[in-house]
Amino acid sequence: MSEPRLPTGANPSQHRIWLLIALACVVPAALDTLQTWMQARLAGEPVRWQNLVFQGAEWLFLGALTPIAYLLGQRYPLGRGRWKRALPVHLAGAFALCLGWASLGLLLGVVLQRYPAQGPLPQAYLSWILTSVPWSVFMYFTVLGCVHAFRYFLEARERELQASRLTAQLAEARLGALRMQLNPHFLFNSLNALLVLVRDGNQRDAARVLELLGDVLRQLLRSNQPNEVPLSEELAFIEQYLAIEQVRFSDRLDVRWRIDEAAREALVPGFVLQPLVENAIKHGVAKRADAGKIEIAARASGNRLELSVRDDGVGFSSPAQAEGGVGLSNTKERLRTMYGAQASLALNSPAGGGAEVVLTLPLRVGPA
Template sequence: MGYQELLQNKQYLFWTLQFVGWSGWAMSFYLGIVMWGRPPDNYGFYLPTIAMIGMTITLGLRWMYHLTWDNGLLTRVVAILGGSYGAAVLWMFSRGVIFYNAFPEERKVYEGGSMSFFSYFDGSVSAFWVMLSWSALYFGIKYYLLMQEERQRSLKAMNMAHEAQLKMLRYQLNPHFLFNTLNAISTLVLDGNNSLANVMVTRLSRFLRYSLDNDPMLRVTVAEEIEALQLYLDIEKVRFDERLRLHFDVDSAASEALMPSLLLQPLVENSIKYAIANAIDGGSIAISASVTGRDLELVVADDGPGLDLRNGRLPKGGGVGLANTRERLKALYGNKQSFRLSTTEPHGLTITIRIPLENTTDSE
C-alpha cells in the first residue's frame, strides 16, 4: 500500500500506527531494563501484555476525543489532560496487578523493602507522559489528515474552476465562428448555389464534431492540430476561394509534439478576419511548427495590415481570439510559455508561441 493510499485509509493507518507505536515503546522499555541488569524470566510475557493493555486503554481515549472533538478549546484541553492521567492510572493499576502476580520473587523484595504494591502507582507520572504523548500524536496526526483533506478539496475545487475557465476560453470562440459560417451558407443558398452550401454544411459538421469531441484539458499532436485546422480552413476556402492562400511548414521533429487542442484555430480566424476578408485581393497565411531547444515553437503569420503593436503586446480591442489564446496558455503553462506578437515584413502580423516540448512518449 502506497503512502497516499495509507493516508486515505484512516482505519488502516490508525491500527498501523498503534501497532508500531506500542511495539516501539515495549522495545525501548525492554532495552532500558537490559541496561540496568538482567530482566526477569517472564518479561517476554509481561511487556507485550502491558503494551496490549495500554493500546486497549487508548481506544477509550480515542472514543472520548471523538465525543469532545467539536467542543470548545477548554473542554478539549481538560479532556486531554484528564483523560491522559486517568488512562495512566488505569494502565499502571493493570501493570501493578500483572507484575504482582507474574513475578513472585520480585514481589517478596518489594514487600520486604521500602516498596509495596501500592507504591507502584508512583509510576503513574511516567505513564501519564506516555499517554499524553499518545494524545499529542493522535491530535497532531488527526489535524494533519484534516489539513490534507482540506487541501485536496481546495485543489479539486481549483482544478474544477481551472477546467471551467479553459473550456470557457475555448468554447466561447465557437459562436463567433458559427456566425460567420452560417452567414456564408445563407449567402450561398440565397445565390442558388445549393451544392456548395451543402458542401460547406458538411465541412462545418465535421469540424464541430472534432471540436466537441476533444477535451480542451487534453493535448493533441501537432499533426492532429494541423489536420483539425485544415477542416476549419476547408470551410473558409469555400468563402474566399483563391483569395485565401495557405502555407504550411511543419518539421518532422515537431509533428509528434503535444499541444493544446484547437490552439491555432482562433489565431488563423483572426488573420482571416483582418488580413483576408478586408483585402480585395485576399492574402496569405503561413503556419509553421518547429522544435527550438526544449520548446515547441508555433508561428501564425499573415500579410495583412497588421496591428499597432507596443512592445510586442496586444493593444486594447485587439480581438477576443488573441486575448483568449494568451489567457489559455497562461492557465495551462504559467510562466513556462510565451505569446509574442510582431510585424511581418513588409506588413502583417506574426504570432509566435513557445510552449514546453512534450512528446507522446513523455505522457505515457
C-alpha cells in the first residue's frame, strides 16, 4: 500500500517549512561570525572583514541549499515499501547539497582571496568538498527528517479530522433513525385516537384532531430539523400534542406546568418530551376512570438542566417493563449518543403514587 505524499498546493503553510529551516541557518551564521570576531579580539589580532563575511556566508549558503532536501523529501518519501527506491535519490541529493555548498564556498574564497581558495584550484576544490561532506550529509538528512515529521503530522491531523467527521455522521445517522422510529409511533397513536372519534360519530372532535395533527406533522416532517432546539420550542410542540390528547380525553386530562423561566432558552433534543408525555397519558390517564393529572417541569441548576414528567396513575409495574418501551428506550439511546455520560434518564416512584421520569442534561443555551 503506497503512502500519501504531502500535497504540493493544498496549504501555504506546508511550503514554509523549507523557508523556516533555511532561515534557521541565520542563527549559526550570526554566532559563527561573532565567534570569529571575538577570537580575533582575544588573540590581539586585527579583525579581517573577509573572515567575518566568509564565516557568515557559509551558513547562509547552506540555508539556501536546504530546499533540495525539502523538494526531494516530498517527491521521494522514505516510507515503508518505498525506501529502496528513495534512498539512492536522497544520497544523490546529499551529494548535490555538498557539491553546491563546496562550490559556493570556494567561489567566495576566490572573491575574498582567502581559504579555501589557497594553492592549486582543483586540489583546493577537492579538499573543500571532502571538508563539507560531514556537515552536508548531516544537514540534508536533518532537513529530510523535518519534512517527514511535518508530513506525518499533517496526515495524523487529517486522519483525526476524518475520524471526527465520521463519528459525527454516524451519530447523526443514529439520531435520525431513532427519531424516525418515534414519529411513526406517535402517528399511529394519533390515528388510532382519530379512528375512535370517527367510529363514535364525533365529527367535530375528529375534524379538530385532524387540524391539530396536520400542524404537528408539518413540524415533525421538516427536512432541516436540528438535533437540539430551545426548550421553549419543545414545550410549544408538547402543547400541540396535548391539544390532540385533550380532544380525546376531554376533562379527564389535567395538565400542569412548572417551567423555570431561566430554562426556556436551554437547548434540548428535539421531541425528547413527547414520548415521556405519551407514556404518562398511557399509564396515568388512560387506565383511570376519573381524571388524571400530568405535571411537566423544567428547572435549571448550575450547569445542569432537569426535565421531568410525572403522572398520578398506577405507575410502572417494574423499571424493566418501563424501559422496554419504544419511547423510553429510544430516549435513553438518544441521550447516550448526544451527550454520553453527561446526561441521564431516571425512573422514580413518587410517594403519592404514579410515576416520574427525570432527564438530566448539560445546560447549554443556543443563540438568541
